[in-house]
Amino acid sequence: MSVLGISGSMRKDGNTSLLVKAVLERCENAGIKTEFISLAGKDIKPCLGCEKCKEKDWCVIKNDDWGEIMEKVLDCEVLVIGSPTYYFDVCGHLKN
Template identity: 40%
Template sequence: MKALAINGSHRKGRNTAILLKAILDYLNENGVITELVELPDYTIKYCIACNKCLFESKCSIEDDDMNMLASKMMEAGVIIIGSPVYNGNVTSMLKTFMDRTRWMHMKQEMLAGKLGAIVTVAGLRNGGQEFTHEAIERFFASRHMQVVPVRDPESNIFNMGVMGTLFESLRDSEKGNKAKIIWKKSVKDDKLAMLTCQLLAKNILDELKNRAGR
């Protein structure tokens, strides 16, 4: 079984990648083959809305990296998508990537039944993580994939995915009423986000075991 993580951040190796790697590391330690794809490493052209994929399960654009990335998705049993919040939504790079997978579901649902998991990171608390999360969840639903939530009955944590934030606190200014935001150095300092990465990975493993036992 292979788990593929797709990082929609325009910055490689930063906060979204940190959370995705935390999930992949846990899966890998438990026998799952893992791969992290960082979208800035690849050339992904815009969908040109030629609509040829309504009639044939292929994309008319063949001179970029999308077919290779599509093969990686086909090989994987688990697809984890991570996005920073950009203007309250997924990044433009991730949206372009999602648009270009349209041929994988118009004629035939080629990703149906795979497990999906969702990671978002925002600068602020309540910075748009939930809407961004829903955009990815809708993508998985449209592909007939099953989203694995974060749940831990023992700690009462339940969330539909990992939602990180860089906001730490507000420091009141000595001058006037202006407040200064204190940022976390990295999402590694977001204890809840790091814990939910572990819980999500554990939930993915449990679901894989359930499926193997069926």
């Protein structure tokens, strides 16, 4: 089993990252393979609304970090997402 933890906070070592890492640590203690990704500092282009992803089954925006992250999301068996809340919603990077 593999667990991927993603922190959507723009603060690299903020509270959201600490909480996601705490979950991953419990998984590691149980012998489960984990990986942590912080979106802080990542170059993720916003959705353009072109809907080409419906034709290609993949985002057509290139030259950013999202493609590599999405491959890891698809490969993991369990996904843990942490986000600070802004106005009762997840942060913008996670909406993309």
